[in-house]
Amino acid sequence: MRTTQANRRQFLKAAGPAIAMPYVITSSALGAGGRAPASERIVMATIGCGGQGTGDMQGFLGFPQVQMVATCDPVTGHRENAARIVNDHYHSRDCKDYNDFREVLARPDIDAVLIGTPDHWHALITIAACKAGKDVYCEKPECLTIKEGRAMADAVERYGRVFSGGSQRVLGDYGDWPRLVRGGALGEIKEIYADCWGPSGDCYLEPQSVPPGVDWEMWLGPAPWRPFHDSLISGGFRPYRDYSGGGMTDWGAHRFGAAMFAAGLHRTGPVEVIPPDGKDHKLLTYVFANGTRMYHGGTGDITYKGTEGTLPGRHKTPTARVDMEGYRGEGGIFGDFLHCVKTRELPFRNIEVAHRATTVCHLGNIAYWLNRPLKWDPVAEQIVGDPEANRWLDRPKREPWAI
Incomplete structure (x- = not known):
């Protein structure tokens, strides 16, 4: 017993803060302040931060199970404004803004993306997101051409993703x-x-x-x-x-x-x-x-x-x-999408x-x-x-x- 206790003390002393930190669980991680516990959160990013994209983003921020962590737009002012809204909402500075959507999709912590870009980008980003293992909420009209729409449907099925179109x-x-x-x-x-x-x-x-x-x-x-x-x-x-x-x-x-x-x-x-x-x-x-x-x-x-x-x-x-057939979950089409991300059901749209x-x-x-x-x-x-x-x-x- 004395040997075991000594070995444990030596291990903890050598490991220092790296081993001590996981034992400190924050109130936000446990779901304080009306937010869902970290294990229940859906981590999201917004790609396309013009008027409609930012408006949709603010709608998703109203759901306690959502953690918005990134904004992306080739217009610096658009993405920085959206990131500021997110950070003000959470009283933090954790939301990062990006110029290139591919950097967003490469983040393994992101579960789902909101696509609010102009129409000519919808299909390309949706298909890339599906390949990257992300679920997708995409504003309408979902595609610029009919062939793009079929390619999106094929990608959603092939990669087993949840997709909701943005017509509520x-x-x-x-x-x-x-x-x-x-x-x-x-x-x-x-x-x-x-x-x-x-x-x-x-x-x-x-x-x-x-x-x-x-x-x-x-x-x-x-x-x-x-x-x-x-x-x-x-x-x-x-x-x-x-x-x-x-x-x-x-x-x-x-x-x-x-x-x-x-x-x-x-x-x-x-x-x-x-x-x-x-x-x-x-x-x-x-x-x-x-x-x-x-x-x-x-x-x-x-x-x-x-x-x-x-x-x-x-x-x-x-x-x-x-x-x-109708909306699942609560909160209109946003709530429908979030519910289906968790259950893997088909969204309304x-x-x-x-x-x-x-x-x-x-x-x-x-x-x-x-x-x-x-x-x-x-x-x-x-x-x-x-x-x-x-x-x-x-x-x-x-x-x-x-x-």
Whole structure:
């Protein structure tokens, strides 16, 4: 016994603080102050710290199980501002800011990333994050092209990651409407009107000098090179095709996605897309295999027309409340994602649902850009009999970026 005690004293004396430190457990590690214990926390980073990215980040900071540890953006002011918000929230200086997202993904302590970059970066960072073993919450529209969306879905499945798209406006905006529609309050759905702005186009902004603190090459990334303009780094990129699909993919991801979910079309796609011709087709028209028609336009939101009623408008009361897929956990789509990170369930807006919603938006843009009808195979995900239109399913990427 005396020998054992002596050996232990000698060992502790030699090891010094290195062995003593683990026995000091802080109150924050145990979950004091409303925070989850360290073992229950989800360690996150924010990649893309403009207005939407930082806004989403602040939403995640409201969950005690989240520990935000890093911010990343090629605009120094954006990432430093986001890091300041995080550090003020935790009353610490532990959040580190990065210029290059690859440094963030290389950190083994990070469990999940929030991607709030411009649209042209979503797919590349999502796929890299999946390869790095991170779960992903990605703002809508989840991809710049249809092929990117499929590549994202393949990566999520291949690497076993949890992915949630960033459209919270299905149940969040429309309350009980999806249950009414699915419960038969309108009878058989015949027509849907989903209003949003139009497609993106070419960028003709005047060149400006790149200011200090902006890594313009990294901001452009896979997009074609063009001179700097300050509106692009200030949220004004959406009208331009190199970075976004315009209003069609911005609010279209919300409204087309919500309409397809309510009508039970959210796991498929249209079979035909017809642009307006000023005669038989006043609005861009999507035709689904079951005969439902969805139009781009209407009264400023979503309108459903069925055989026995309309929304908004008169409709019958369903005989039974519909038990349908919905958010898991608590706290809307953020809470849904965090719950699924822990349980490994499918989030409400999982990658397949997100991909189908954005596919509709992209197909609408292609029909507008080419000004001709498209036949779409939602299983093969190909435009039938139109090689030129099929080339729009993806875009070339500027080296060295590739999927």
